[in-house]
Amino acid sequence: MILNPKHRRQMRQVTVQKIDQVTPRVRRIVLGGEPLVGFNTPRPGAHIKLLFGVDPNDPVDPKKMRSQMRTYTPRHFNSETHELTVEFVLHGSGLASTWAAQAQVGETITVAGPGGGMDIPDAAVMVMLVDESAMPAAGILLESLPANCSPIVICEVEDVHEQRSLSSKIGVQPTWLFRKEQSAEPGLLLEKYLPNVLVGIEDLDDVFWWIACEANAMRRMRSHLLNQQGVSKDRLVSRGYWKLDTSNHPDHDYGES
Template sequence: MAKPEPRELEVLATRDVTPHMRRITLGGAGMASFPDDQASAYIKLIFPTPGEARPLMRTYTVRHHRDAEIDVDFVIHDTTGPASQWALDTQPGDRILIGGPGPKKLVNEQADWFLLVGDMTALPAISVNLGLLPADARGYAVIEVLDRADIQDLEKPDNLELVWVVNAEPDPDGQVLLNRVKQLDWQAGQPAVWAACEFQSMRTLRAFFKQDKQVAKSHLYVSSYWKMGISEDQHKVVKNQDAEQAGTD
């Protein structure tokens, strides 16, 4: 099946959700062909590169989807990349090409309890997942943020505990999220685990869930959204290589 042509969307609004997260609302005529109910699906922001054959593309999650508009949240670091710099600079009325949406990656709801884990890049997807869980769901969401001011008030089931990990420092060994997860009381019954974060953190979490906790493959989703020190294009290559290697383990 051929990929759909990119659609041009208009910037409708911009605002800072927290000091390190900026929300851009997109809409306009291009939304007429956008599928319904795409919160948590991914899209590709397409940036033309003068003189280059291929445009620059960056992947982001649809945080909210309302009639004729979507919200996209951007993590803002001290050192900005092309997408986050665009998010800082763009104004209502600007336009951008969007590819997708791609498929949603949701936690398996057929479980006794739930564990969602991620850094700020995964916060939009975790937020959508939390809002879709049954009202009686129990478990944890462990979320790493850069500053205490980045903690958000999220819609969630009453019996699911939000565990915020404040860490402004790089974590090249991928231990910060893993160490906090290890401190949790592992609940009885079948867990469903959803985790997304930096590449090395993903690998340490994946090993823990598969080897130490033996979470069933059907109930385990673990993905890296980025890798420290390299671009998204380079990360895609490393991610594919890692997936091939993990499949042979």
């Protein structure tokens, strides 16, 4: 395991152990190996960095490294077997998506992190508005909620074949929205559905909002909640997990600017 002096990240070269095609557009890949000994159990909302085509033992130009790096959710870490599970959306293009679509058991990849994460808010209701890329993180959040918090989960996916359980531990029935049948651009159906969620809420002060999806749609929903509905900034976390027509969108887009 190498500590990159510039980034202070622990770089671990891990091996693909198992691959499951969960839905036509989602592959679950289990990564393992000795370097994952000591990997910290991630907090809800945490991320890892995956580096493609980078050998952690080689000196790497930081600029090149950044272009080879993508952000993913450590969906599950088994601290006994040192296995890390990541769920990849196969969206058609891009370094990470292409790698995941073609990955084979036995090949290696470099992992850095985990980092980030959030404290679970004290709220009676947690509304999650997510697309496929944020379903792994939504699953972790659901598993972390206290018993007195009721989740409302809205998932926008490509089509009916992308419906899947968010958690094997928590029985939540999300509302599913299907882009393909309406030829909708990513995030639009979440945005259109937002008034339906608001109608069902008695007191906005009871609610914490977690929005994670395409960055433009996230901004529009964030703006609506803050500026039209008067939601307080400290009752909302919004994240652009990716951005339309943009490769390698930064991992820290909270829609604040």
